[in-house]
Amino acid sequence: MxxxxxxxxxxxxxxxxxxxxxxxxxxxxxxxxxxxxxxxxxxxxxxxxxxxxxxxxxxxSDEEFQTEVAVVEPNPNPASDRMLGQISELPVFEVKSGKPVPRDKAEEWVKEQEVDAAIILPESPEASSVFLVVNKENEQGAAAQAVYGILDKFVQQANLSAAGAAPTFDLKFESITSGNNDLxxxxxxxxxxxxxxxxxxxxxxxxxxxxxxxxxxxxxxxxxxxxxxxxxxxxxxxxxxxxxxxxxxxxxxxxxxxxxxxxxxxxxxxxxxxxxxxxxxxxxxxxxxxxxxxxxxxxxxxxxxxxxxxxxxxxxxxxxxxxxxxxxxxxxxxxxxxxxxxxxxxxxxxxxxxxxxxxxxxxxxxxxxxxxxxxxxxxxxxxxxxx
Structure with a gap:
């Protein structure tokens, strides 16, 4: 040309x-x-x-998401023990100290941002509330929002188990690419x-x-x-x-x-x-x-x-x-x-x-x-x- x-x-x-x-x-x-x-x-x-x-x-950026939380069990009971065991098995949650701690200690960790959140388990088998305590400065942060979303799904699953209705489907995560190699x-x-x-x-x-x-x-x-x-x-x-x-x-x-x-x-x-x-x-x-x-x-x-x-x-x-x-x-x-x-x-x-x-x-x-x-x-x- x-x-x-x-x-x-x-x-x-x-x-x-x-x-x-x-x-x-x-x-x-x-x-x-x-x-x-x-x-x-x-x-x-x-x-x-x-x-x-x-x-x-x-x-x-290529590592799996994991967040550190504190767990409070005010009054150990069969319901809270069961939830504690299930939370400990979730790979995304790393329980600080590996065991429940008093609420004031957990709240101190949250204030000092030593943990992303504190999970307060039900006080009795009849109690229906699970509390999530986060630092107000980081309330809209990615870690706090992720913990809330995961815990919300966990509570929904616990509700199904408590009602005696075993879920028909479970959700498993996979990733695929359009090519021969992972990106x-x-x-x-x-x-x-x-x-x-x-x-x-x-x-x-x-x-x-x-x-x-x-x-x-x-x-x-x-x-x-x-x-x-x-x-x-x-x-x-x-x-x-x-x-x-x-x-x-x-x-x-x-x-x-x-x-x-x-x-x-x-x-x-x-x-x-x-x-x-x-x-x-x-x-x-x-x-x-x-x-x-x-x-x-x-x-x-x-x-x-x-x-x-x-x-x-x-x-x-x-x-x-x-x-x-x-x-x-x-x-x-x-x-x-x-x-x-x-x-x-x-x-x-x-x-x-x-x-x-x-x-x-x-x-x-x-x-x-x-x-x-x-x-x-x-x-x-x-x-x-x-x-």
Whole structure:
């Protein structure tokens, strides 16, 4: 699409397309490598960002939930003894000291936040109340709400047993995945951070076009025999190389330091990576087309990046978001790029998978539309400048 079958002349010397592309590529690579900011934002910043979020979110996320409680048995009786035995057998409850304690001691532990809650058992076989005591400051906390929910289900079960009605069904928990391998939170976060880093590299990487247009360099380049298509292609290839460095470096850090497990399908990964990186480059190209200053470009890129960072399933699955937000997430390109990287890097999904290609199709649509709009804007500005 970018290549012209005819050689171009510069001062009577023929310059074929490959030689012209090679000179442009190495010129842009040298300029980029000389820029310390390019190294920081392209390589070191994604690493720092991923390490921070992995430290915050991945620690202990794969462990089973367990909460420490105190149990008070004011007046031991057959009903309270039975409930105490059943509570002690629940794996989610760790009974502090391993036995009932006086109520004042239990309440002191709750106040000092040494336990998440205190469970007060019935005083007599005729008593119908089981009390749950929590710290008021943590009343709406996840641990207190979890203890309340578990204890509520436990009391309902005890009511059925007391009435002599044995339940017909019991609830057992299982988890399944759509792929061959289980997805831990470290795997989920690592692939999400890789997708975010590559996306930000594309969206922020075209800022140099704004500066070149402002200084009139693009106009001067149009007056030379140089091909603008080859100029754009060389810039994209250079940025793809940066993205390859990002994906390799971030993967090594995730696997070696945070215990992430990767099961890569090379063909699927190459397809998703190339389409995703090019799509976000096109998005950055579109931003540069209507931004008159570097500040304006960075403002737009920051807003879009911030929205996609938290609504595209980078840190948490889209399904856990409020229902009214999910339709927004389902149209954002980063959602499908992150899903595609997880499918190809963790689930080892084949390139023949229909769901994978559905996400790739949405990335292609985003890339094509933004590239066409950006090209039209550049063309209209060029025509206006020539008049």
């Amino acid at each position: 970018f290549l012209s079958p005819l050689p171009e002349r510069n001062g009577g010397i023929e310059i074929n397309n490959f030689h012209q592309f090679k000179m442009m590529f190495f010129a842009q690579l040298k300029l980029t490598l000389r820029e310390k900011q390019a190294w920081f934002w392209g390589i070191f910043f994604p690493v720092i960002l991923m390490v921070i979020f992995m430290l915050i979110f991945s620690g202990g 831990s939170y470290s795997d989920f976060l690592l692939t999400g951070m890789i997708a975010l880093s590559i996306a930000q590299g594309g969206m922020f990487g075209m800022v140099d076009l704004v500066e070149m247009r402002r200084k009139g360099l693009i106009k001067r380049l149009r007056m030379t025999p140089a091909s603008m298509g080859l100029f754009g292609l060389s810039d994209m290839v250079m940025r793809l190389l940066f993205s390859i460095v990002q994906i390799v470096l971030l993967s090594l850090i995730g696997v070696l330091f945070f215990g992430a497990s990767l099961y890569i399908n090379p063909i699927s990964l190459i397809i998703v990576f190339l389409i995703g990186a090019l799509s976000f480059n096109a998005l950055g190209y579109f931003f540069s087309a209507f931004s008159k200053t570097t500040e304006a470009y960075m403002g737009v890129a920051n807003i879009v990046s911030f929205v996609m960072m938290f609504l595209s399933g980078v840190f948490f699955p889209v399904e856990t978001m409020p229902e009214w937000l999910q339709p927004i997430s389902n149209i954002l390109p980063l959602t499908y790029f992150a899903d595609g990287l997880r499918a190809s890097m963790v689930y080892e999904t084949s390139a023949a998978n229909a769901a994978l290609w559905a996400g790739i199709g949405i990335l292609v649509i985003w890339g094509a539309i933004t590239f066409i709009l950006g090209s039209l804007l550049y063309k209209s500005k060029a025509i206006a400048a020539d008049r």
